[in-house]
Amino acid sequence: MPVNVLLVDDEPLVRAGLRAVLAAQPDIEVVGEAADGAAVIPLVRQLRPDVVAMDVRMPLMDGIEATRTLLRTVSDPPKILVVTTFENDEYVYEALRAGADGFLLKRARPAEIVHAVRLVAEGESLLFPASVRQLAAEYGDGGGNPAARAAMERAALTEREAEVLRLMARGLSNAEIAGRLIVGTETVKSHVSAVLAKLGARDRTQAVIAAYESGFVAPG
Numbered sequence: 391m392p393v394n395v396l397l398v399d400d401e402p403l404v405r406a407g408l409r410a411v412l413a414a415q416p417d418i419e420v421v422g423e424a425a426d427g428a429a430v431i432p433l434v435r436q437l438r439p440d441v442v443a444m445d446v447r448m449p450l451m452d453g454i455e456a457t458r459t460l461l462r463t464v465s466d467p468p469k470i471l472v473v474t475t476f477e478n479d480e481y482v483y484e485a486l487r488a489g490a491d492g493f494l495l496k497r498a499r500p501a502e503i504v505h506a507v508r509l510v511a512e513g514e515s516l517l518f519p520a521s522v523r524q525l526a527a528e529y530g531d532g533g534g535n536p537a538a539r540a541a542m543e544r545a546a547l548t549e550r551e552a553e554v555l556r557l558m559a560r561g562l563s564n565a566e567i568a569g570r571l572i573v574g575t576e577t578v579k580s581h582v583s584a585v586l587a588k589l590g591a592r593d594r595t596q597a598v599i600a601a602y603e604s605g606f607v608a609p610g
Contacts, residue, residue: 392419393511396439398456399473400425400448404496408443408473411500418507427456431463439468440511443494446474446481454481457488461592469510469593477521483529491595492517513593519561522595526602527609538603545588552606554581559598559607 395412397405397420405423412418421437424430428451430442442460446453457470472485472493482493491513494506509517516522531538547555550571557567564582568575582594591597601607 392417393441393507394419394421394437394439395507396420396422396424396430396433396437396442396468398424398427398430398442398448398453399445401445404445404473408503411503412507415504418504427451427453427459430456430460434460434464434468441469441471441507443471443473443507444490446472446479446485446493452481453490454485454488457485457490461489469513471506471510471517478524478528480529483525486522486525486595486599489592489596491593493521514565515563516558516561516594516598519559519598522598523559523602523609526599530599530603530609534605535603538600539605541589541600542604542606545585547585547588551581551585551588554578555585555597555601556607558582558585558594559601 395418397408399405409420413420421439422433424433426448427444434442444453444456453472461467470490472482472490473496474482474493475496477495485493491510492506494503506517509515554567557570562570564575564578568578586593586597589597589600591600602609
């Protein structure tokens with residue numbers, strides 16, 4: 391089955407470029423476009439995309455608020471890939487905190503765009519882990535977020551689950567974690583699922599953000 395993608399950006403040229411790159415792939419289909427975050431909810435309900443590639447800055451509803459609204463109002467929401475001009479941007483970090491699954495630079499090469507969409511759709515690796523770590527270091531309260539620390543304490547991760555979370559934060563995929571811990575991939579998937587459930591995280595990106603903001607993992 392192809393990965394169905396909805397493009398949301400107020401710049402027609404950006405949407406056209408993304409469409410040209412993604413539509414050329416046999417396993418990706420662009421199912422719709424929108425010029426503002428305010429149009430995301432009805433289009434997601436109508437088209438049921440797997441991934442929403444969404445600009446972080448738009449005039450009526452930006453990507454942060456659109457992400458929050460989408461995750462709050464749509465059951466079984468799609469993955470959200472924030473598209474941005476600037477990598478080291480507080481807006482990007484806020485979008486990740488709001489529930490976005492990753493981000494993509496508008497200047498990215500075609501192969502990077504395709505890789506980002508596939509990786510976010512699969513959900514088994516962290517997209518651009520070094521950049522997420524840098525964003526967390528700059529905007530993530532230095533591990534001093536009281537709510538995040540309390541949530542991490544309540545999670546009461548086992549020693550193995552804690553080890554898996556640290557490897558997730560380094561950007562390792564399930565297969566790479568399995569190789570590092572010398573266990574099966576299905577075992578790693580079980581540990582990842584347990585970590586997400588205990589932290590109340592939607593996906594591994596949110597779990598890693600929680601790890602940084604609680605001070606469980608140092609972003610430096």
